[in-house]
Amino acid sequence: MEPYVIALIMFTALMTGIMLGIPIAFVMSGISLIAGFIIWGGPASVSGFILSAFNDVNQFIYTAVPLYIFMAGILRYSDLIDGMYEAFYRWFGGMRGGLAVGTTAIATLFSAMVGTAMVSTATLGVTARPSMLSRGYNDRLTQGIILAGSGLGILIPPSLVMIIYAVIAEVSPGQLFMAGIIPGIMMAVIIALYALILCWIKPNYGPALPKEERFTWKEKFVALKAVILPLGVITMVLASIFLGVATPTEAAAVGVIGSLISAGINRKLTWGNIKNMFSMTIGLCAMVFWMVIGATAYAKIISVTRVGEQLAGIIESMNLSPTMFLIAVLIFFFILGIPLDAVPILFMTAPIILPILNSMGIDMVWFGVIFVISAITANLSPPFGMQLFVLKGVAPDINLRDTFAACWPMVGLFTLGTAILFIFPEIVTWLPEQMFNNR
Numbered sequence: 001m002e003p004y005v006i007a008l009i010m011f012t013a014l015m016t017g018i019m020l021g022i023p024i025a026f027v028m029s030g031i032s033l034i035a036g037f038i039i040w041g042g043p044a045s046v047s048g049f050i051l052s053a054f055n056d057v058n059q060f061i062y063t064a065v066p067l068y069i070f071m072a073g074i075l076r077y078s079d080l081i082d083g084m085y086e087a088f089y090r091w092f093g094g095m096r097g098g099l100a101v102g103t104t105a106i107a108t109l110f111s112a113m114v115g116t117a118m119v120s121t122a123t124l125g126v127t128a129r130p131s132m133l134s135r136g137y138n139d140r141l142t143q144g145i146i147l148a149g150s151g152l153g154i155l156i157p158p159s160l161v162m163i164i165y166a167v168i169a170e171v172s173p174g175q176l177f178m179a180g181i182i183p184g185i186m187m188a189v190i191i192a193l194y195a196l197i198l199c200w201i202k203p204n205y206g207p208a209l210p211k212e213e214r215f216t217w218k219e220k221f222v223a224l225k226a227v228i229l230p231l232g233v234i235t236m237v238l239a240s241i242f243l244g245v246a247t248p249t250e251a252a253a254v255g256v257i258g259s260l261i262s263a264g265i266n267r268k269l270t271w272g273n274i275k276n277m278f279s280m281t282i283g284l285c286a287m288v289f290w291m292v293i294g295a296t297a298y299a300k301i302i303s304v305t306r307v308g309e310q311l312a313g314i315i316e317s318m319n320l321s322p323t324m325f326l327i328a329v330l331i332f333f334f335i336l337g338i339p340l341d342a343v344p345i346l347f348m349t350a351p352i353i354l355p356i357l358n359s360m361g362i363d364m365v366w367f368g369v370i371f372v373i374s375a376i377t378a379n380l381s382p383p384f385g386m387q388l389f390v391l392k393g394v395a396p397d398i399n400l401r402d403t404f405a406a407c408w409p410m411v412g413l414f415t416l417g418t419a420i421l422f423i424f425p426e427i428v429t430w431l432p433e434q435m436f437n438n439r
Helices: 003-019 024-040 044-057 060-076 080-092 098-114 117-134 139-154 160-169 173-201 217-223 225-242 248-265 271-304 307-317 322-337 342-359 364-379 386-394 400-423 426-437
Strands: none
Touching: 003 024, 003 271, 024 044, 024 271, 024 342, 044 271, 060 117, 060 160, 060 225, 060 248, 060 271, 080 098, 080 117, 080 217, 080 225, 098 117, 098 139, 098 173, 098 225, 117 139, 117 386, 139 160, 139 173, 139 364, 139 386, 139 400, 160 173, 160 271, 160 342, 160 364, 173 225, 173 248, 173 364, 173 400, 173 426, 217 225, 225 248, 225 426, 271 342, 322 342, 322 364, 322 400, 342 364, 364 400, 364 426, 386 400, 400 426
């Protein structure tokens, strides 16, 4: 059977399984086992897949995955979000659109702490949205800010998606973490500027607090203590990686200890919270490692059948420039990302696309950041973006038509951010280079 026929059958079966609601890890595993049984002619393929999966999951870098998830769980159930929101509310509430800026900062910081957009979206949908609406903010602007800011959680380290990408693309996770910091801050600033400009043009979208309700400087500085602990944990993790004091895995352990200290100071290490922390960690770890096992089997079939090599040859014969190929890949990622999360997309496409990018001389650290931003953009895109339905789930009064309208400007902002990184790749590569020079 021709490789392109095998590729077509496998991809069709994969998308069919996903649309039927079967977990993607089991879809990839099942398809690969059946294809391997037919191609390799028997039970030997099953043994080969088991050994490959064991070797892949046994890589040391994957030790960081449960540690970062556990750190996220500790911070998630330490109720830090309320204090953070109060701090930013006091500092930014006095200017037009100020709460939108504050919510952007909170969403960025909190999603970076928990490393997942879904948890941040759900939390801010319950806390920030009612507060902004009660102060006269436009609901579409409020929803857009929460969704876009929460999406930055997989771009600003520590990021689970970046760890998995680093393993698959064989790049330094530490450098990839550093590469995401400046683009993440850049996107947060772009979102905040959009909110300020919109509220300046349309004052009723984000009115400033009346003068009699504004806070004194003393009250503002007192509120900052709620930001010190979570910001300190993230700074401790990233600084230890940047300075070469710790590997990303060791830094994850440092982050867990720092998070436990923060939770203890806030008196949140109750039995109920500890149970929730471990429950979140075990559930997410099981999901991630089943995906790794399924992706290992899938990648093995792609390799054995030489599907990747054949497709690479076809693309090279088309004489596409690296830029044109990258644009085509990002459009493909955007389409896949509307119904799927970043991790499944990575596992599905990496065996085919990453070798081609390597052969074209594309910087794989730079592309990792571009990939993450494209995944964020897709997850915000109506009508199937997953974050939209998470927000709807925690705020049933939301009209999905308003949510869709809120998302399109944010999709435009992330597209603008991608274009900026295409034109000025140094925004991504400068900090990793400084990290390398410091060692």
